[in-house]
Amino acid sequence: MSLPDSRRLSHFLDLMTERGWDRLLFYGNAWRKDFFRYLLNVNFSGPWAIASLDRSGEIRAILSDPWDAELLPDVGRAVLPAAGFPAGSVGDAFGRAGFSLQPGLQPRSGRRLKPPLQAKACSTQPSVAVAGLELMDAGLVESLGSDPVSATAEIEEMRRVKSPEEIECLRRAAALADRGYEYFAQIIEPGMAEYELVAEVEGYLKSNGAEDNFMLIASGGTEVKGMRPPTQRQFKRGDQVTTELTPQIGGYYAQICRTLVLGEPSAEQRQAFAIFSEARGAAEDLLKPGVDIADVARAQNDVFREHGYGEYTGSKYTRVRGHNLGLHPDETPYVLEDVHYTVKPGMAIIAHPNTYLPLSGYMVFGDTLLVTETGCEPLNRAERKLFHPEGQFLKK
Amino acid sequence: VKRGLIAWDKAELPPEVFESRLARARQRLAERDLPALVVYSDLGKSNYARFYSNFMPYFNRALLVIPRTEEDKPFLLCGLSPRVYPWIESVTILEEIIASPNLAAKLLEICAQRGWRRLGFLDPEGLPYDLHRVITAAIQIEPVPHEGDDTERAMHRRARQMAWEGLIAEIRPSLEPILDYELVGNLERRLRRAGAEDLVILVTNGDTAPAPAKGQTLREGFSVLVALEYGGHWAKAGRYHGAAGGAVAHGARLEVLSGVLPYQICDAPPMGAALATTMELRDGEHRYFFCDTQWTTDGGSEPL
Numbered sequence: 240m241s242l243p244d245s246r247r248l249s250h251f252l253d254l255m256t257e258r259g260w261d262r263l264l265f266y267g268n269a270w271r272k273d274f275f276r277y278l279l280n281v282n283f284s285g286p287w288a289i290a291s292l293d294r295s296g297e298i299r300a301i302l303s304d305p306w307d308a309e310l311l312p313d314v315g316r317a318v319l320p321a322a323g324f325p326a327g328s329v330g331d332a333f334g335r336a337g338f339s340l341q342p343g344l345q346p347r348s349g350r351r352l353k354p355p356l357q358a359k360a361c362s363t364q365p366s367v368a369v370a371g372l373e374l375m376d377a378g379l380v381e382s383l384g385s386d387p388v389s390a391t392a393e394i395e396e397m398r399r400v401k402s403p404e405e406i407e408c409l410r411r412a413a414a415l416a417d418r419g420y421e422y423f424a425q426i427i428e429p430g431m432a433e434y435e436l437v438a439e440v441e442g443y444l445k446s447n448g449a450e451d452n453f454m455l456i457a458s459g460g461t462e463v464k465g466m467r468p469p470t471q472r473q474f475k476r477g478d479q480v481t482t483e484l485t486p487q488i489g490g491y492y493a494q495i496c497r498t499l500v501l502g503e504p505s506a507e508q509r510q511a512f513a514i515f516s517e518a519r520g521a522a523e524d525l526l527k528p529g530v531d532i533a534d535v536a537r538a539q540n541d542v543f544r545e546h547g548y549g550e551y552t553g554s555k556y557t558r559v560r561g562h563n564l565g566l567h568p569d570e571t572p573y574v575l576e577d578v579h580y581t582v583k584p585g586m587a588i589i590a591h592p593n594t595y596l597p598l599s600g601y602m603v604f605g606d607t608l609l610v611t612e613t614g615c616e617p618l619n620r621a622e623r624k625l626f627h628p629e630g631q632f633l634k635k
Numbered sequence: 636v637k638r639g640l641i642a643w644d645k646a647e648l649p650p651e652v653f654e655s656r657l658a659r660a661r662q663r664l665a666e667r668d669l670p671a672l673v674v675y676s677d678l679g680k681s682n683y684a685r686f687y688s689n690f691m692p693y694f695n696r697a698l699l700v701i702p703r704t705e706e707d708k709p710f711l712l713c714g715l716s717p718r719v720y721p722w723i724e725s726v727t728i729l730e731e732i733i734a735s736p737n738l739a740a741k742l743l744e745i746c747a748q749r750g751w752r753r754l755g756f757l758d759p760e761g762l763p764y765d766l767h768r769v770i771t772a773a774i775q776i777e778p779v780p781h782e783g784d785d786t787e788r789a790m791h792r793r794a795r796q797m798a799w800e801g802l803i804a805e806i807r808p809s810l811e812p813i814l815d816y817e818l819v820g821n822l823e824r825r826l827r828r829a830g831a832e833d834l835v836i837l838v839t840n841g842d843t844a845p846a847p848a849k850g851q852t853l854r855e856g857f858s859v860l861v862a863l864e865y866g867g868h869w870a871k872a873g874r875y876h877g878a879a880g881g882a883v884a885h886g887a888r889l890e891v892l893s894g895v896l897p898y899q900i901c902d903a904p905p906m907g908a909a910l911a912t913t914m915e916l917r918d919g920e921h922r923y924f925f926c927d928t929q930w931t932t933d934g935g936s937e938p939l
């Protein structure tokens with residue numbers, strides 16, 4: 240189990256003091272474990288979990304699966320496995336973990352907690368804040384027995400700047416993404432179905448220690464407008480195959496986007512890739528501390544505009560020109576011309592000019608970039624090219 | 636994350652099954668004089684929207700809206716890009732998908748257009764807080780119960796069969812000590828090739844409860860539990876390697892697999908549900924786990 244380091248803990252406690260929060264909760268569920276794991280980096284497997292930090296620095300947890308409790312031997316914990324959340328039940332569970340949600344008020348069974356009697360002195364200051372409040376079941380929020388405020392924005396901002404330990408996880412995840420893509424390009428062959436290839440890559444990534452992986456794929460020609468989960472479509476010679484791999488190591492996701500042609504790329508595909516390559520390079524050249532993230536999007540889009548493909552940089556053909564990475568594979572800020580955010584050292588961002596072009600159909604290309612003091616460092620080492628494996632299958 | 640094959644085999648789940656489910660939902664709406672039923676869906680809560688439409692998200696959130704009047708087809712408010720709507724339409728009964736970067740705002744806009752002041756919700760308490768707060772500030776929402784059907788039983792049976800075939804193939808008696816990552820990778824490869832949509836695999840060397848792989852070598856007496864999703868239907872299976880010898884029963888846990896969550900621990904399972912039972916055996920300090928999925932009936936449970 241990973242407890243937060245003293246620096247991160249100190250940041251949390253400073254934030255709590257500044258905002259007048261007596262307790263800071265970190266919520267996670269099966270889809271979004273990220274906030275929970277920012278305080279307690281444990282890969283829980285139950286439906287949800289809440290980690291709690293109080294102003295003394297004490298950490299406790301409420302879990303929905305008793306097996307998860309065994310992953311947390313060093314912190315006070317309680318388990319609330321049953322379906323539904325009767326009023327006050329979560330407050331009671333906190334009580335079983337050895338603390339109440341409101342200082343000085345002990346929760347009682349089957350009763351929703353009332354506002355604390357001694358809270359008058361700070362009645363304008365909420366005492367319980369939740370990172371991930373928006374994701375919580377409404378019934379779970381109700382059963383907290385308090386009136387929490389959201390700490391999501393504040394904690395998201397903290398999460399954007401990575402510690403050396405987090406960066407090490409990202410480096411390992413990026414290295415695995417590289418190897419995963421190498422494997423992808425090695426085993427793909429005509430006749431294989433998209434979902435079979437994804438199964439092979441998932442097996443490879445898990446065999447090499449990935450906790451999870453976010454992956455999309457598409458194959459075909461100029462009719463392809465975007466990526467999606469794998470289908471039963473079988474690859475054909477001449478297909479353009481796009482994918483993004485996002486393996487997770489130690490809780491942290493790194494991503495790689497690459498495009499491959501099953502055969503010799505056409506002149507149009509090469510022309511398209513040259514544009515993508517120029518756009519990706521423009522983002523990497525610009526990304527450094529102090530830059531507005533909107534300009535990183537603009538730098539990529541300007542390349543398309545200069546080549547006469549500006550209309551393909553909008554939401555009809557593409558989603559974002561990149562995004563932040565970390566404990567969630569799709570963190571904010573998004574790299575978009577209308578999103579303004581000043582880049583900081585220690586951020587991990589994928590810049591990917593992924594979009595549809597009539598030359599090639601949907602194409603993708605991008606690397607995870609670590610923002611340094613003076614610029615950025617690509618964490619991926621995979622070749623930056625339009626892949627076109629000429630090995631095994633073409634000789635068959 | 637769901638990243639396996641998300642498909643719709645109409646021989647396995649004919650459109651008439653969905654028509655029947657929608658008809659029953661409309662009947663429940665009529666009984667409560669509600670104009671529409673709303674079903675929330677995300678990666679961790681996709682069972683109910685799948686039941687009524689076969690929609691399963693691979694990311695993001697969505698609201699399935701089922702109007703009470705039969706002439707109004709169900710539609711989806713979707714946070715995903717319109718570029719993937721043709722794919723969604725190809726694997727669901729849905730003909731109308733409405734781009735909704737802000738789900739609550741879009742739902743309220745539609746309510747205003749149609750004059751809906753009350754809405755039925757499946758599991759309203761399970762709605763994410765941000766949506767619940769905005770929606771309930773503007774309109775009245777009322778809980779409508781979910782009713783499963785027997786068609787699900789065959790799908791859970793298929794999921795269970797796939798999980799067991801994978802476990803039997805990969806946990807052979809002759810299996811040498813193996814890194815847990817490698818065993819999990821082998822299961823992922825085999826089961827996703829067989830058509831699994833999603834997998835959660837837990838392992839233990841007998842010294843802890845089952846947990847995600849952590850890079851340990853699995854020795855004789857280890858246990859593996861597989862939760863497998865096929866066509867939106869979950870099953871759990873688990874076995875230990877080797878013989879449990881003189882181990883004795885230590886406890887059991889029950890999980891409903893056909894509720895709002897993929898699996899939820901329960902004390903008293905409802906009738907007509909997929910139910911996973913995990914038995915724990917102990918031989919001294921060593922813990923063995925065995926798991927299987929059954930179907931609950933009024934007389935108890937039956938094998939799938």
